[in-house]
Amino acid sequence: MIQIQLKHVDMSFHGRPVFQDINLEIAKGEVMVIIGPSGSGKSTILRLIIGLLKPTAGEIWINGEEISGYNEERMNVIRRHMGMVFQYSALFDSMSVGENVAFGLRQHTKHTEEEIASIVRRKLRMVGLTGQENAMPNELSGGQKKRVSLARAIAVNPTIVLYDEPTAGLDPIMSNTIDRLITSTRRRLGNTGVVVTHHMASAFEIADRIAMLYEGRIIETGTVQEIRNSTNPIVQQFIYGRKKSGTMTERGLDQL
Amino acid sequence: MLVALLESFGRRALQLFETAGQIVILFVQTLQQMRHLNIRHAIVQMSHLGVDSLPIVLLTVLFTGMVLTVQTAHEFIKYGAQSSVGGVVAIAMGRELSPVLSGVVVAGRVGAAITAEIGSMKVTEQIDALRVMATDPVAYLVAPRLVACVFMVPVLVVFADAIGVVGGYLVATLYAGIGSFTYINSIKVFAVVNDITGGLVKSMFFGGIIAIVGCYKGLTTASGAAGVGRATTESVVLSIILIFISNYFLSLVLYR
Numbered sequence A: 001m002i003q004i005q006l007k008h009v010d011m012s013f014h015g016r017p018v019f020q021d022i023n024l025e026i027a028k029g030e031v032m033v034i035i036g037p038s039g040s041g042k043s044t045i046l047r048l049i050i051g052l053l054k055p056t057a058g059e060i061w062i063n064g065e066e067i068s069g070y071n072e073e074r075m076n077v078i079r080r081h082m083g084m085v086f087q088y089s090a091l092f093d094s095m096s097v098g099e100n101v102a103f104g105l106r107q108h109t110k111h112t113e114e115e116i117a118s119i120v121r122r123k124l125r126m127v128g129l130t131g132q133e134n135a136m137p138n139e140l141s142g143g144q145k146k147r148v149s150l151a152r153a154i155a156v157n158p159t160i161v162l163y164d165e166p167t168a169g170l171d172p173i174m175s176n177t178i179d180r181l182i183t184s185t186r187r188r189l190g191n192t193g194v195v196v197t198h199h200m201a202s203a204f205e206i207a208d209r210i211a212m213l214y215e216g217r218i219i220e221t222g223t224v225q226e227i228r229n230s231t232n233p234i235v236q237q238f239i240y241g242r243k244k245s246g247t248m249t250e251r252g253l254d255q256l
Numbered sequence B: 001m002l003v004a005l006l007e008s009f010g011r012r013a014l015q016l017f018e019t020a021g022q023i024v025i026l027f028v029q030t031l032q033q034m035r036h037l038n039i040r041h042a043i044v045q046m047s048h049l050g051v052d053s054l055p056i057v058l059l060t061v062l063f064t065g066m067v068l069t070v071q072t073a074h075e076f077i078k079y080g081a082q083s084s085v086g087g088v089v090a091i092a093m094g095r096e097l098s099p100v101l102s103g104v105v106v107a108g109r110v111g112a113a114i115t116a117e118i119g120s121m122k123v124t125e126q127i128d129a130l131r132v133m134a135t136d137p138v139a140y141l142v143a144p145r146l147v148a149c150v151f152m153v154p155v156l157v158v159f160a161d162a163i164g165v166v167g168g169y170l171v172a173t174l175y176a177g178i179g180s181f182t183y184i185n186s187i188k189v190f191a192v193v194n195d196i197t198g199g200l201v202k203s204m205f206f207g208g209i210i211a212i213v214g215c216y217k218g219l220t221t222a223s224g225a226a227g228v229g230r231a232t233t234e235s236v237v238l239s240i241i242l243i244f245i246s247n248y249f250l251s252l253v254l255y256r
Ligand SMILES: Nc1ncnc2c1ncn2[C@@H]1O[C@H](COP(=O)(O)OP(=O)(O)O)[C@@H](O)[C@H]1O
Pocket: A013, A018, A036, A037, A038, A039, A040, A041, A042, A043, A044, A045
């Protein structure tokens, strides 16, 4: 079953196009990884899916509803089943870790304070931050913030979780931890995941399918195996740092 | 040369109208979101506002009441009108000086703090995080601040009126040689309740201006390190200008 679908989506900012005619289908329970150079519009795709931005043209379907014309109020109904991990975590810095994780529960559920405390404890344990409820965000490392952000995103058991560069700026060990968390979250919650990254190792680790965004278009979509074996020179260059064979592109020459 | 000057003037004027329109829109949106007001948040904001501003408001109006008395007493005694001094001070403080000066002080203290806080939430994607968690930033952030400013600034002005008149009393009796009875009696003879209530009505408008302009400038903060600082300055300047302009028209309506 298709849970998220972008149909012929165009997006421009102030008349400057970021991409045209994006088509993407993401199945329920699948982890889709979007790769592409920085500035190619990966974050923009996530923002369109969760309705922070409206497309210039085209349709965006979530669970069989076309949301691109939805106002904030109708969008909020959809968003209650979605979570997002931001690139720089975007934790509420005036609130403790526990309050951050509890935020969605307090806003939208009728749980008692004890129930909320127990859910928060469980989610923090899932991300390896047991007992950190009272820490403030500014006392945490980048990797810890990312994990709190993940705990906050999954607190309400969303059916769709979006991750914007979840491993950017982290050391390899922490990146690996986050990758495993994305995989284990999906296993436990059965949620659909959309992950934006430019770490190829991460992408291969967590993806069911990978889509590559390049110069305003999705130039390739496929399983991990299909992407590894892609004959598209740009895909090859992106995932192996340079082309396996053939002529050097300008970008390849620049790197020499 | 002249054309270029006119063009840039016209552009600035258009920008100003656009900003004014957007501020009005934010105000209307905030009123629509009042049904989602979190009373507890509003009370927290009120206590912040009071604690932050009361000392500096009192200091400002104390010296204003004092200097006003020095100047009026000096002139009035020349014409044998010392029995008018108390009334003039009370009316001037109640109608104009307490509300306007309190408004200016609160714009500098609280308006700036509102813009800085919301602006830094904006540039660190915390506003987007609120929206992603199906929480309307206008309901969550703007509504409690509007309520706090509209109801707390008049409270400050009540204290300001009292302290301004006391400052006048001290100077009248200790420096200008006006008797204690003369000063107090003069207030009783000249001042009426409307001198106070009119000032309080004005200060509610000023509180509203400070809150909406502060939130507007915060929510529209441009990203980048300089963004928050610039937004904060603009917020204070715009609030103070609007306070002075609206004060003139409010005086026309309230005291004709
Ligand atoms: N709110 C915005 N206003 C104007 N331009 C934007 C905005 N958001 C993104 N862009 C532009 O869109 C392009 C794609 O941005 P983004 O989706 O953040 O790329 P990525 O996440 O792949 O690095 C960039 O050129 C960026 O400058």
